[in-house]
Each structure stands twice: as C-alpha cells, then as structure tokens.
Amino acid sequence: MNDTEPVLPVRTAIVLFNLGGPDGADSIKPFRVNLFSDPAIIRAPIFIRFWLARVIAASAQKKAEEGYALMGGKSPLLELTRNQAEALEASLPGSKCFIAMRYWHPFATEIAREVKAWAPERILLLPLYPQFSTTTTGSSLSDWHDAAARAGLVVPTTTLCCWYDDPAYAAAIAALVMRTLATARAELPAGTPIRLLFSAHGLPESIVKAGDPYQEEVEACTKAVMDVITRTLGEVVDHQVCFQSRATPQQWIEPSTEQAIEQAAHDGTAVVVIPIAFVSEHIETLVELDVEYREVAEKLHLPGYYRAPAPNDDPAFIAALAGIARRAIAHGDGLCSHRGGRSCSVHNRDCPWARYRALVDA
Numbered sequence: 508m509n510d511t512e513p514v515l516p517v518r519t520a521i522v523l524f525n526l527g528g529p530d531g532a533d534s535i536k537p538f539r540v541n542l543f544s545d546p547a548i549i550r551a552p553i554f555i556r557f558w559l560a561r562v563i564a565a566s567a568q569k570k571a572e573e574g575y576a577l578m579g580g581k582s583p584l585l586e587l588t589r590n591q592a593e594a595l596e597a598s599l600p601g602s603k604c605f606i607a608m609r610y611w612h613p614f615a616t617e618i619a620r621e622v623k624a625w626a627p628e629r630i631l632l633l634p635l636y637p638q639f640s641t642t643t644t645g646s647s648l649s650d651w652h653d654a655a656a657r658a659g660l661v662v663p664t665t666t667l668c669c670w671y672d673d674p675a676y677a678a679a680i681a682a683l684v685m686r687t688l689a690t691a692r693a694e695l696p697a698g699t700p701i702r703l704l705f706s707a708h709g710l711p712e713s714i715v716k717a718g719d720p721y722q723e724e725v726e727a728c729t730k731a732v733m734d735v736i737t738r739t740l741g742e743v744v745d746h747q748v749c750f751q752s753r754a755t756p757q758q759w760i761e762p763s764t765e766q767a768i769e770q771a772a773h774d775g776t777a778v779v780v781i782p783i784a785f786v787s788e789h790i791e792t793l794v795e796l797d798v799e800y801r802e803v804a805e806k807l808h809l810p811g812y813y814r815a816p817a818p819n820d821d822p823a824f825i826a827a828l829a830g831i832a833r834r835a836i837a838h839g840d841g842l843c844s845h846r847g848g849r850s851c852s853v854h855n856r857d858c859p860w861a862r863y864r865a866l867v868d869a
C-alpha cells in the first residue's frame with residue numbers, strides 16, 4: 508500500500524463472486540443444470556427453460572465428467588478462491604472476505620446471511636471476473652441482490668462492475684505472461700516465432716449483439732497487458748485474442764481458440780496461451796487448455812505450445828485486487844469506480860452493470 512491509497516472503513520465485508528464448480532462426482536449434473544437454467548446464460552422463455560437446461564446439460568455430461576475426473580473428480584475453483592480471499596483479507600486490515608458462487612456452494616443465499624451476522628459497516632461486491640458479462644458478473648450481482656433482500660441485509664454497498672483495464676492488474680498479468688514467454692524462448696530453437704494467444708471464455712454471438720460489452724472489454728484488457736509487455740521488453744510481440752469453451756450449438760464469437768491454433772500451425776509459429784478471462788485455474792484451463800488444445804497443437808505439429816498460469820493468489824495480482832478494493836470503497840456508495848473518485852471507463856457514462864440491472868428491474 509502506498510501513502511496515497513485510501514484507508515478502509517473498520518468493518519468492511521468484501522464479497523467475492525465466481526461461477527463455482529462441482530465439489531464431487533454427484534454434483535456435476537446439478538451444477539450444470541443450475542448453470543443452464545440461468546436466464547442470463549440461456550435466454551429461453553420460462554415455460555421451456557428448465558426442460559431445455561436438462562437437455563443441454565445432458566448433451567455434454569460425459570465429456571464434463573471425464574474433464575472433472577482428470578482434476579480428481581471435482582473443481583479446484585472454491586479452494587483457489589479461498590486462497591485468494593485469505594490473501595486479500597491479509598492485505599486489507601479491517602476487512603473480511605466472503606465467497607458467493609453462482610451455480611454451486613457456497614450460494615449467495617447462505618453468504619448473505621453470514622454477512623448480515625458479521626454486521627459490517629460497509630460491503631464491497633467484487634466480482635472475480637475482470638471483464639463484465641451479463642452471463643457472469645450481471646448474473647452473480649443480480650443473484651446477490653435477491654439474496655441480500657431475502658436476508659434483510661441493508662448496509663451501504665459499493666459495487667464493482669469490472670476492472671479489466673486496471674494498470675496494476677494488467678502489470679500482474681503481463682509479468683506472468685513474460686515469465687512463460689521467457690521459458691518458451693529459452694526452450695525453443697533460436698529464432699522460432701512465438702505468438703501470444705489471449706484465450707478468453709467465448710459467448711454466443713447473439714448475447715454480444717444484444718449489447719454485452721464482454722468482447723470489447725476482453726480486447727481492451729489484452730491491449731492493456733500488451734502495452735506493459737511492449738514497454739518492458741522494448742519490442743512488439745505477435746499476439747491475438749481468441750475465444751474458447753463453446754458450450755451450446757449456437758454461433759459463438761470468433762476466432763475460436765482452436766481456429767487460432769490452426770492459424771498458428773499454418774503460420775509455423777509456436778504459441779503461449781494466456782487465460783485472460785479467468786483469475787483461477789479450473790476445468791477450462793487445466794483440461795481444455797492443458798490437455799485438449801495441447802493435443803490439437805501437437806497433432807498440427809506446432810513448433811511449441813506453452814500456457815501462462817491463471818493468477819490464482821500471485822502476490823502482484825492480490826496487491827492489484829487490494830488496490831482496486833480500497834479505491835472502490837473510498838469512492839463511496841453505489842456503483843463502481845476503481846480509479847479513486849474518477850469513474851471507471853464505462854461507469855457513470857454507461858456502466859454495464861447499471862444498464863443490466865435496469866433491464867432486470869424493468
């Protein structure tokens with residue numbers, strides 16, 4: 508913390524949001540049904556939503572079970588989020604971090620009651636999604652508002668919509684990327700071209716066309732990280748944004764990560780894949796990137812396939828989150844600002860969370 512950083516109020520509850528994941532073989536199916544029943548994910552009329560959720564969830568159930576089996580039968584997401592919460596709490600005296608997951612335990616309902624019992628002076632809602640999407644942040648914050656209302660939790664609350672262009676966050680990610688890039692350069696034959704593939708979770712194209720700012724924020728986030736890399740290394744490194752994890756038959760935004768790997772094979776370049784929309788390792792990094800796409804890369808004889816780690820509880824990442832939290836809280840009640848009094852690049856003018864909330868309320 509530097510001298511200009513604001514001090515936190517005495518009892519600040521920080522609620523960290525993520526998607527959640529199954530905690531054992533028996534919870535894979537209900538977790539996936541919960542996910543596909545969310546109207547923010549599958550925009551179907553209510554009378555077919557729950558039937559459709561079961562049909563879609565069943566369609567790739569076996570593949571999901573195989574993926575979780577590779578990770579010991581469950582998702583590591585909650586444990587890794589607990590580590591982040593512990594590290595963040597240690598850097599923000601006076602705060603207590605709570606975790607609310609969207610589709611599996613701990614759910615917002617039970618956490619809203621816990622927050623109320625702790626009797627905070629202030630609450631910060633901090634989604635662990637750097638970029639805003641209606642499918643992730645929008646859904647988690649709406650779920651929290653309903654849970655808080657049911658719990659009768661009425662405390663001054665600051666809400667962050669997103670922090671994709673926070674300079675300290677961009678620097679923390681750039682450092683992780685440059686470490687992996689240095690390994691790739693040391694291991695590959697001299698002169699082997701290398702491309703950085705910023706792989707974000709994809710979205711159905713229809714959601715983006717309906718105004719979801721996620722793709723734009725992923726691109727702006729990548730630019731912020733690349734600016735640090737260019738400045739630090741004094742060179743422009745080849746890079747591309749791509750989208751992974753297509754989960755429904757609709758058209759999803761492109762290029763897909765698979766298409767980007769095919770392009771790299773065509774261009775004869777090695778790749779360093781960066782999970783740019785995830786702050787923790789989970790099935791989409793440990794299985795999709797490390798096993799499935801690696802196999803694609805090997806089949807296509809890429810000169811090299813490397814993967815930068817998700818930040819997890821990396822100290823520079825946690826310090827960035829602590830700075831974002833302090834400045835947001837200092838801004839006071841209401842919606843997000845992570846730039847100490849100045850609005851975030853989308854908030855006030857056109858905050859995506861405010862826009863989404865207005866739609867949900869209407």
Ligand SMILES: C=CC1=C(C)c2cc3[nH]c(cc4nc(cc5[nH]c(cc1n2)c(C)c5CCC(=O)O)C(CCC(=O)O)=C4C)c(C)c3C=C
Pocket residue numbers: 525526527528529539542548549571574582583584636640642643708709710711721754755784785788789790791
């Ligand atoms: C229409 C389907 C999906 C959309 C849209 C979507 C958006 C989205 N998801 C994340 C982050 C995570 N997703 C995770 C799991 C997961 N996501 C989907 C589908 C959509 N996601 C499914 C079906 C699953 C379950 C995994 C599987 O069955 O294959 C997870 C947690 C994974 C874990 O470890 O358990 C995260 C985290 C983002 C960032 C995002 C859009 C911006």
Ligand SMILES: [Fe+2]
Pocket residue numbers: 708752
């Ligand atoms: Fe997902």
Ligand SMILES: [Fe+2]
Pocket residue numbers: 667668669842843844851853854855858859860
């Ligand atoms: Fe905002």
